[in-house]
Amino acid sequence: MAKKKVLGISFGRKMANTDVMVKTALMECEKAGCDVQFIRADDLDIKPCTGCISCVVGMTTGRGKGGCPIKDDFHIIDEAMMECDAVIVGSPTYETSPTGRFKTVCDRMGPSHDVTFRKATYEEGLAAGKAPEQLPDPRSFKKRVGALISVGGAMTKNWLAFMLPVMYEFTMSMGIDVVDMHEYHGAMAYEHVLGNEEQMERMKKMGQNIAAALNAETEEERTKWRGDEEGVCPVCHLNMLNVSPDRKSVECPVCGIKGEFEVKDGKLEVSFSEEEQNRSRLRWAGKLEHSTEIKTQAVGPGQIPNLKELKAPYIGYAEK
Numbered sequence: 107m108a109k110k111k112v113l114g115i116s117f118g119r120k121m122a123n124t125d126v127m128v129k130t131a132l133m134e135c136e137k138a139g140c141d142v143q144f145i146r147a148d149d150l151d152i153k154p155c156t157g158c159i160s161c162v163v164g165m166t167t168g169r170g171k172g173g174c175p176i177k178d179d180f181h182i183i184d185e186a187m188m189e190c191d192a193v194i195v196g197s198p199t200y201e202t203s204p205t206g207r208f209k210t211v212c213d214r215m216g217p218s219h220d221v222t223f224r225k226a227t228y229e230e231g232l233a234a235g236k237a238p239e240q241l242p243d244p245r246s247f248k249k250r251v252g253a254l255i256s257v258g259g260a261m262t263k264n265w266l267a268f269m270l271p272v273m274y275e276f277t278m279s280m281g282i283d284v285v286d287m288h289e290y291h292g293a294m295a296y297e298h299v300l301g302n303e304e305q306m307e308r309m310k311k312m313g314q315n316i317a318a319a320l321n322a323e324t325e326e327e328r329t330k331w332r333g334d335e336e337g338v339c340p341v342c343h344l345n346m347l348n349v350s351p352d353r354k355s356v357e358c359p360v361c362g363i364k365g366e367f368e369v370k371d372g373k374l375e376v377s378f379s380e381e382e383q384n385r386s387r388l389r390w391a392g393k394l395e396h397s398t399e400i401k402t403q404a405v406g407p408g409q410i411p412n413l414k415e416l417k418a419p420y421i422g423y424a425e426k
Contacts, residue, residue, distance in 0.1 A: 109140060109141045110139075110191040111141045111142075111143070111189055111192075112132060112142050112190060112192045112193070112317075112320075113193045114131065114132045114144045115146075115147055115194070117147045117148065117195075117196065117205045117207055118197065118205075119198075120146060123293055123298065124255065126300060127290070127299055127305070128255060130306060130309035131309045131316065132144060132194065134309075134313025134317065135317050137313075138313075138314070138317030140192075140317060140320065145186060147211060150178075150182055151179045152178055152179055152180050153180075154210050154213065155210070155213035156176070158175065162217045162400070168227065168230060168231065168234070171227065171243075172218045174214060183215075184215075187215075187219075188246065190250065191250055193252045193253075193276075194312065194316060195255065196256075196257060197256065198257045199256065199258035199266050202266065202268045202269070208276070209272070211276070212276050215279060215280070216278070217279070219246065219279045219280050220279045220393065222394045222396075222397040223397050224242035225246075227241060228241045246280070249325075250280065250281075250283070251285050251319040251328065252284045252285070253287060253312050253315065253316055254273045254277075254286075256273060258291045258292075259291075261291070263289065269289065270287055271346050271359060273287075277388075278388060284342070284388075285328075285329065286315045286331075286333045287343070288334070290305050338376050339360070339363075340378055341363070341388055342358060342386070342388060344360055346358070347365075347376065356376060358378070358386075360387075361386035361387055362385075362392065364382055365378040
């Protein structure tokens with residue numbers, strides 16, 4: 107049986123906290139018999155997404171396979187993601203959120219790697235008699251697991267408030283099942299994470315959790331949550347909630363699902379129905395809901411006949 111492949115991606119500085127934490131988890135995966143690969147994103151030339159949407163348009167019209175026209179090093183991450191069975195992603199905290207390069211990679215990966223777009227394009231293409239090389243990479247549909255690592259120097263945890271919710275953007279489009287995540291705050295109290303034994307042990311545990319998920323014999327065991335905290339949302343296991351305008355319900359901003367809440371003995375209790383959980387944007391049904399919405403409601407060019415004239419007053423306006 108071929109060895110499972112675990113990819114580690116660090117968006118931190120060379121040999122700084124994030125690098126070492128990702129590598130520590132990878133080392134445990136290697137001890138468990140996995141093949142491992144490490145990529146430091148800052149070593150790559152990855153340009154911002156231009157929003158041309160040619161990746162999605164190509165797939166929805168049957169003329170493309172989700173490729174990006176920008177020529178840079180993104181293909182290195184793309185190929186590594188196609189090859190891996192699991193991914194461990196770590197990022198430092200910049201102003202409560204992951205780094206700009208992290209977001210750039212997510213922007214480039216998001217629509218182009220959406221598994222529902224790719225699956226439909228692949229199946230429709232085969233039915234139409236297209237050759238496999240003309241279609242999205244079939245490795246896109248591989249079942250993968252993932253883990254997220256958030257690293258912040260702030261002594262108070264709320265200065266990392268948007269880290270883990272935003273980091274789900276990396277795994278969301280490909281439908282990767284996140285089975286563990288960890289937030290390290292207060293990093294500035296230590297010269298380096300190598301001097302913080304508790305954090306190093308937690309990273310070892312993360313690597314062991316990924317290896318255990320990869321070696322699971324059932325789908326339920328493979329996707330089982332292995333993190334330290336359950337979180338209020340039963341799907342993403344995070345505690346962030348949006349309150350509805352009428353203040354009668356809440357929504358998980360990561361999953362996009364509605365929950366009901368009440369206060370019992372001074373404690374907030376939130377419940378999400380099975381129906382809502384199944385339409386989480388982290389799951390197939392929720393992702394399919396989104397891609398179907400785009401396919402059926404998106405408007406193509408030509409709807410506004412005089413669009414060129416309407417744009418004229420804005421061309422170059424106040425630009426220096």
